[in-house]
Amino acid sequence: MSTPCRRRLMRDFKRLQGESNSGISGAPCPDNIMVWNAVIFGPADTPFEDGTFKLVLTFDESYPNKPPTVKFASRMFHPNVYANGELCLDILQNRWSPTYDVAAILTSIQSLLHDPNPTSPAHVEAANLYRENRKEYTRRVRETVEESWE
């Protein structure tokens, strides 16, 4: 049954396929359009470079008026990603706008990898290392990058 939400998700999918997005991809699960799998490539010139990070997006019928729940399925080491994979990203919470689509969400997450926001840490250790010991931070991130290839 087609609802505004489902129709919008189909559009999002088409848009995501149509655009030549560098390093992001996503698709609904074959058995449920409300759950999407996505992959983000770590942005170049960051410790995350070459990482292929997997995410799961869960929508409900209130989309796009409400944001989806987004979670990393790959282990992450990032100041704004909780240990369980949940993200601390303003546009997925109080600054959500119904004009965003899946491509916009994935692009935002990609740029979050590029520019962590250590002032609202979700992962205290990663935030501290990011501020105080960039070399160790990089090493820990590279571990997750290598893990992401498995």
Added chain:
Amino acid sequence: MDGIASSFELDDPSDWPSTLPHLRELDNLLRCPICKEYFNTAMVTGGCGHTFCSLCVRRCLTQETKCPSCRAPLNKSELRPNRLVDNLMRTFKGGRQLLLNSLTKSNSTPTNSISNNAETVFSGCRGKSASKEESTLRKRQRISTRSSARISNEANNENPAFADSDAMQNGLSFVVLDDDGDIGVESDENYTDNERDFVPAKSNNKKIDDTRRTEESTASVGITPQQQDTKVHCPNCKQLVSQSLINRHLDRCLSSLPSSNESSSVSAVSQAKKHLAPMLKPQSKRAATLALPKPTKLAYSLLSESKLRRTLKDLGIPPKGDKNQMQTRHIEWVNMYLANEDSESPVSHRALLKQLAAWEESMASNQGESGAKQQPSSQQSSSTSVTDHAAKYADSFATLVAQASSAMRTKDPSCE
């Protein structure tokens, strides 16, 4: 799943060749930033000047009184209709398929494009709901125009087919509406190539040649005052037309407008629209013997369940379900009702009630369906279930990785 498959049938800015970024952007600009569909009753915001579909922006503002685009404070009372955008969209949408075709197929001539535009522009302005009947109608129109073209080319106004007085009333175009037998004989080289997409072009192309002739004969014939069934004046050409044929006549009559006035298709659309408006009204009036009172926003938390139920009853919407369901229904009804009021061609309240019921039903069934599957995913607070998910969809993720990396690869050379 069918959802994914059908996503490729959706029109999208990416339908345009990447060599034409302007058309892509134009297509994008004529879409609501929220639903990404072409605007349905465009409304412009008071302060920041952003434009959305009426229903989309109303639904958003129910949740948060901020502009969905720029987050500036925004109230529903600050929304104003943006009719120009509606007209631009209809014009663009009307010519869209034709333009796409002429971009992909080289066998269409410029004259073809113009005449086709005329028809498709017009059909766009009739709104989405009519599209199905429209296609069947077009088929018949095609038949009729082709044969009428043939007839008028022969300048044979004494053709026995004209004996029928109704047909006379409606001008040449309708004369041989059911005359399928003859039509097959006519040869039309490009016809099969373009059959699906160029139906309007073909009919209109022929028509342009004959427009003057047709107009002349409709004018001379139109006032003949003998009628068996009720005649009404065509709001466009003022000609008397049998009521049962008025819709078809109007289609013909209006679609011939732009061909005589090709200079500005936008004005043709608004003209057509204006003429169409009185046409739509009698229909909705018939159904709208039911006029429901205008609903207003309620402070749900201050209302008891029985009070809310009574309010719903008074408003004429189903007072069933628990308080939550009634509240959801009332919110949607307010938005639907006001969006319908914003519309240039509002539907009857009866039709609106049907839409409300359909909306509620689809929400309920989908909520149930996805709810079952969502249970595990919403409980995914433990990282193990995400890992399970990733394991279950390992193949799907592998494909996505491949997709993303190929996108990277194709992008790289162009950057350097």
